Amino acid sequence: MKKEKQFFINGRENEVLLKNWETSDGCIATDRITVDGLPVGYMYREKPEEDSPFEGYDSGWRFTAGDESDEYMQKAENSGIYKLNTICQYDPDIIPLLHAPYGTAYIRDENGVFQEEPFEPLEE
Structure with missing residues (x-):
């Protein structure tokens, strides 16, 4: 049986912080x-896959704390799909970084302080 996640609550759960966002707003x-x-310790934006079930929803943004192991990242249950x-x-x-183009990463x-980082998307 799959364990239900207990989300961390930070007191802003009903606040709209991302105003005037007019494109896809899904992320991982x-x-x-x-x-x-x-x-967030590391964030990058990749071009969403065409013909994906999330096409039209995926902003391309991916967010990690930056301390996740490769093993942790390989398990889909350790991530989720959210609105930006x-x-x-x-x-x-x-927020100030979200308008960066596909192929951008920050650490x-x-x-x-976030610094731009070279980013090479993985080839399938």
Whole structure:
């Protein structure tokens, strides 16, 4: 039986933080953010797959805390599909970066500031 996730609550769950967003607003985030309550440590935007069941919904944004192992990332149950505004509620620091084009990545440095990072999408 699948265990139900207990989401981390940060007091902003009803607040609309992402205003005037006029394109696809779906994204993927790991449980390290949404369940454990860690801030976004690494974020990247890949071009959504054409003919995907999420076509028209997927913004291409992916969010991790940055400490997830490869093994953790391989398990689909450790991530979820969310609206961008939901992840903004968990970590509003990402908001100014969301208009970046596909192929962009940011990593949070030791001072907690996002720095642009080279990003090479995985080839299937």
